[in-house]
Amino acid sequence: MAALTFGFLMDPLESVRVDHDSTFALMLEAQRRGHQVRYFEQPWLHFNGSRAEARMRTVTVRREPGRAFDVLAEALQPLSELDVLFLRKDPPVDAEFIQATQMVELHNGRAPVFINNPTGIRDANEKLFGLRFPELMPETLIARDMAQLSRFVASHPAGTILKPVEGFGGQGIVFMQPGDRNLRSLLEVLTLGGRKAIVAQAYLPxxxxxxxxxxxxxxxxxxxxxxxxxxxxxxxxxxxxxxxxxxxxxxxxxxxxxxxxxxxxxxxxxxxxxxxxxxxxxxxxxTSPTGLVEIDKLDDSNVEAKVIDLAERLAGSRK
Missing domain, CATH: 3.30.470.20 (ATP-grasp fold, B domain)
Structure with a gap:
């Protein structure tokens, strides 16, 4: 198909692990097919009074640590110039992240194909969305009340997993068993003294x-x-x-x-x-699910090709 312009809203490209990063794998696949690859960071995005724009870098990428990309051009450009926009900023999903998902929708013209849809990202908190399907989930409590959380821990002799609602990458995940004398102190820390809800989930052996x-x-x-x-x-x-x-x-x-x-x-x-x-x-x-590179290596597959296939179909049907 004709070359498309792929945009990636992501973390700094300089910090990417080329042998692990799923966003980088998507960029490589888009480039391999002859599409133009542009990237920008969340602070480079703004609204100028009529449309969302960003300082974008047009790049070539390669899987070489230390010299993973070259910048071909850098300019302020409207998001409406993009055919596809991957929203791949890593969590946490904080206020600035939410604002960015709202700002990219202010395109004032032809919207790019979003992967993923900004409204869908806002609607699907990674710890909470699965609770719409309680029959699929282990027993889960979302609460900030320390007495309620303590009762949950006490009722699960095999243990309880405690984690922040906005956590990612395994950060802040704690295993707790009934009778642990650290429980009250730990709950105070995790809930900020009862001001912040956390996830308590039955431990699965x-x-x-x-x-x-x-x-x-x-x-x-x-x-x-x-x-x-x-x-x-x-x-x-x-x-x-x-x-x-x-x-x-x-x-x-x-x-x-x-x-x-x-x-x-x-x-x-x-x-x-x-x-x-x-x-x-x-x-x-x-938000920015990982695992593509590891699956490719273990299965001798190309998961990112299926993603770019879909992006091309969606962009083609939009045109």
Whole structure:
């Protein structure tokens, strides 16, 4: 097809790990097909009174640590010049992140294809969205009341996972058992003295074998990786030291994907990474889900090609 202009709202390209970063893999695939690749950071985005604009860099990229990209051009450009815009800023989903998802919709002209849709991103908190499907989730409490949280921990003898609602990359995830004398103090810290809600989730012993990241493209599972925690940690996140292991999907996991698909498609959430432990969905990641590079290596596949295929179809139908 004719060359398109792909934009990526992301973290600084200088800090990208070329052997791991899923956004970088998407950029490489778009470039391989002859599309123009532009990127910009959240602080470079603004609204000028009539439309959203950003200082964008047109780049060439290569999988070489230390010299991963060259800047071909840098200019202030309206978002309406883009055919596709990947919103790939890493969490946390804070006020500035939410403002950015609102600002990119102020295109005042032809809108780019968004992957993912800004409204869908705002609607699908990664810790909370799965609770729309309680039959798929382990027992979960969202609360800031320390007495209520303490009762939840006491009622789960196998243990409880505590984590921040806006957390990412395994940060701030704590395993707690009934009777732990640190509980009250820990809850004070996590809830900021009862001012901030947190997630309390029944511990799943299967997590010792790993949690599975499944990548969905337009609601369809396109690959998975099992993330196995180290012996001295309970977190399987690769950012927290988990080891990626080759895996396949079970019938239950395919059932989970099928249940989520209509809701994801309805919200324009085209590239999603769900986390499954045993038979249970634990998170639905929609901001900048990772795992593409690891799946490619383990399965000798090309998940990013399926994403770019979809982007091309969506851009073509829009034209």
């Amino acid at each position: 299967e997590s010792r074998q790993g949690d599975k990241r499944i990548i969905l493209v337009d609601g369809e599972p396109c690959g998975a990786v099992l993330r196995v925690p180290s012996q001295d940690d309970h977190r399987g996140n690769m950012a927290a030291g988990g080891t990626p292991v080759k895996t396949t999907l079970t019938a239950r996991e395919r059932e989970i994907c099928a249940r989520l698909k209509p809701s994801l498609q309805e919200r324009g959430l085209y590239l999603v990474g769900i986390d499954v432990i045993g038979d249970w969905l634990t998170e639905v990641n929609v």
